[in-house]
Amino acid sequence: MKIFYAIQATGNGHISRATQLYPYLKKFGEVDFFLSGNNASLATDLPVKFKSKGCSLYYSKCGGLHYPNIVKNIRPRQIYKDADNLPLQKYDVVINDFDSVTALACKMQKVHSVQFGHQASFISAKTPRPDKRSLMGELIFKHYAPAPQNLGLHFENYDSFIRPPIIKDIIVNSTPKNLGHITVYLPSFDKDCLEKAFKSVPDVHFHWFLDTVEQEHVIGNIRYFPVGQKQFNKSLINCDGIITGGGFETPAEAMYLGKKILSIPIKNHYEQECNAEALKKLGVPVVYEAGDDFGQIIENWLDMDITYPTMQANNIPETLEYLFDTYKK
Structure with missing residues (x-):
């Protein structure tokens, strides 16, 4: 065939x-x-x-x-x-x-x-x-x-x-751990839009995956990564939670692993707005702006006691x- x-x-x-x-x-x-x-x-x-x-x-x-x-x-x-x-x-x-x-x-x-x-x-x-x-x-x-x-x-x-x-095999076959960091994957945001907010919560350690990063490096409480499957999967499996868009695959894998999720759907992206509605029905917090108070939003999110339905693969x-x-x- x-x-x-x-x-x-x-x-x-x-x-x-x-x-x-x-x-x-x-x-x-x-x-x-x-x-x-x-x-x-x-x-x-x-x-x-x-x-x-x-x-x-x-x-x-x-x-x-x-x-x-x-x-x-x-x-x-x-x-x-x-x-x-x-x-x-x-x-x-x-x-x-x-x-x-x-x-x-x-x-x-x-x-x-x-x-x-x-x-x-x-x-x-x-x-x-x-x-x-x-x-x-x-x-x-x-x-x-x-x-x-x-x-x-x-x-x-x-x-x-x-x-x-x-759900990827590496996710299904993994043993999730919580090593305390927050994984970030928001490809519709430039670095300058969010860096200040992440730095405003110095006790929170971020693994930030960006298209513009060529080599892994650390500045303060942020570890910057180039976009790649191997490092992203490892970060997701071992994170406390993930901040991501209103996509489908990443939130699904995060829920399968039982990780906290904070979703920021891309503005004027109807499919992501639809996904955000589905995520909210499952108990996932959704925010539509990442403004000056985004650091406080992250802290409030991390203080929440959130549980989701079990995600089936x-x-x-x-x-x-x-x-x-x-x-x-």
């Missing part, structure tokens, strides 16, 4: 999930990966056979999306050309993790596909949303990467086609067996 797997590279979570899935996918056949977008900073040794700039995200300085830059960098002609050049008809199965180029290619070439991943869960109206829904956000969920089949992933099984999160062989068995049915 020949398998085409499209990864949206507008963040590191999609690559992390594909990396975890790859050994299991290989048991079903030969896998070629397509990387679409240029926001990911995570190195990968996946067999990426095709690439496209696709549609990428751009951030403002302190925690928001920069829509003018997003629109400015969209190249419709190139996207159409990339979609036309994808040889999808030679594959038995096309798996699309929310990539618009692959969805367009499937439409142009009349090839069946399945949308598999977190964004697929939002096809269901039962998946949590904020009180104020975004018309544009809902249109993106529905039309950005449509597929005739959907297999979603989310914190809970909100609908019949939604499965638990993909996805049974990957069973999920993939279901995906391949139901493909085109």
Whole structure:
């Protein structure tokens, strides 16, 4: 069996999930990966056979999306050309993790596909949303990467086609410890936006993962790390808690490990706003600004007695067996 797997590279979570899935996918056949977008900073040794700039995200300085830059960098002609050049008809199965180029290619070439991943869960109206829904956000969920089949992933099984999160083997097989530090992963924030707040709580030690850091180093109560799977996994497994965005993979892994979470969803990012609603329902504190009082917010958060429901890990062989068995049915 020949398998085409499209990864949206507008963040590191999609690559992390594909990396975890790859050994299991290989048991079903030969896998070629397509990387679409240029926001990911995570190195990968996946067999990426095709690439496209696709549609990428751009951030403002302190925690928001920069829509003018997003629109400015969209190249419709190139996207159409990339979609036309994808040889999808030679594959038995096309798996699309929310990539618009692959969805367009499937439409142009009349090839069946399945949308598999977190964004697929939002096809269901039962998946949590904020009180104020975004018309544009809902249109993106529905039309950005449509597929005739959907297999979603989310914190809970909100609908019949939604499965638990993909948790990395290293997390599942770990023995969590609390070595007292706070792990920080907030890729939409520049260093200058948060450094003062972290320094204002000198008794709290932070492991801060930043795209702009090239080598691990320590200044005061902050240990700076380049973004990388090995060090991040180690930090997460041994942390007291994590401060992160309103993404999916990182909060899911943190809850699986029983770690405290403080979530700051990216501003004007509807998917993250939806995730924040789901996290709040699970008891996770969510803040929408990291202003001058952020240091005090961190201290208050650390003083909270927080418990979450037990996070279930996805049974990957069973999920993939279901995906391949139901493909085109």
